[in-house]
Amino acid sequence: MPHSSGGGSHGGGFHSGGSFSGGSHHYHSSSGPAEFTFFSGSYSSRPQSGYRRYVYYDKRGRYHNTYYKGPKPKAIPFGDLLAIIITLTISFGGISFIAFLMAVYHPAKATLPVNDTITITDSAGIIDDENAVYEALEEFQDISGVTVCIETVYDRTWAGSSKYYSLEDYAYSSYVNTFDDEKHWLFVMSFPEDYETCEFVNWRFEGMIGDDFFYTISSESEDRITKLLNDALLRYAPEHVDSAIVEAFDKFGDTVLDVQVNWILVVVGFIFLFLYIFAILGFIIDYMDSHHVGNGVNVPNNARELKCSYCGNAYIVGTVIKCPSCGAPLSYKEQQNQ
Ligand SMILES: [Zn+2]
Secondary structure: OOEEEEEEEOOOEEEEOOOOOOOOOOOOOOOOOOOOOOOOOOEEOOOOOOEEEEEEEOOOOOEEEEEEEOOOOOOOOHHHHHHHHHHHHHHHHHHHHHHHHHHEEOOOOOOOOOOOOOOEEEOOOOOOOHHHHHHHHHHHHHHHOOEEEEEEEEOHHHHOOOOOOOHHHHHHHHHHHHOOOOOEEEEEEEEOOOOOOOOOOOOEEEEEEOHHHOOOOOHHHHHHHHHHHHHHHHHHOOOOHHHHHHHHHHHHHHHOOOOEEOHHHHHHHHHHHHHHHHHHHHHHHHHHHHHHHHOOEEEOOOOOEEEOOOOOOEEEOOOOOEOOOOOOEOOHHHHHHO
16 A cells, blocks of 8 residues: 655645654563562662671682671572563663664665556646656656656645545545556645636645655655655746756755664664663672672671681681681681780
8 A cells, every 4th residue: 555755735834644664662671570689779888877787708718898778688599680681681672773773774776666657647737848857757767766657636636526535635546546556656736727827826745655665765755855845846836847846856866865874763772772781780780789698697897807817818707717718717716816
């Protein structure tokens, strides 16, 4: 089914066609089972009132302090951390990836349809130089592979008819009656019957584009030709509609296959990338804290630091019975005497 690529009028400016790309995607990320202590916010690296001191030793036997408020938490299982990292990668990471992917649109020249004849059906008799229009559209076809056809009508063709709600409705109908594929782009232009004598000629136009141009004509490109045509008609219509079409499609052809970058999607991609990185770092820090406290020993804030008499490694009284660095036994007596 073809869809509107936008339209315009002398009185009311121009409008965009129905957008079919860049629709919103909704992802739901699970926050995980309720027993997770992730982001509990009750860890501290400094002593604070209401926080209890936990001492743990790293692989080299050096001690570290973590302060934690509330009952001693369980160390978060690695599987839980892995599950949340996978969930974040699929959701935030995935949104970021898709946003970057969709941000860059590289138009490809379309393959011509079996019937690639450019037609100009000037029922309103308003196009003087059909050859000039034909040449411009042929040049555009060479560049883009898109077959553009022009139809002009009097307003009464659709406005006075009970068959059509609007010019867009008429253009749709005309497209499906004229073409049996999705490889044409029809522009219907409508004029009042007395356009040669009336004071204010309220022309209108509507584009109807086949769906096979998905990889050639982006919705931004549709908006661009709608605006180009509207601007040209404002200057040339109704006397030189031919010049308006030629100028609009000449300009359009210059850029129609240029790479388009959607900067909003680039920004969205970076926002979700940073959210992803910060969330993962936060969860990893929480995971490590829970292990430090879960495997640590609760001691008073003023518990003394002593040194192993064999290797000199520092430890906290009441947390170990052997030196965590050299393994030498630490006697109770030794701890009391110092
Ligand atoms: Zn030691």
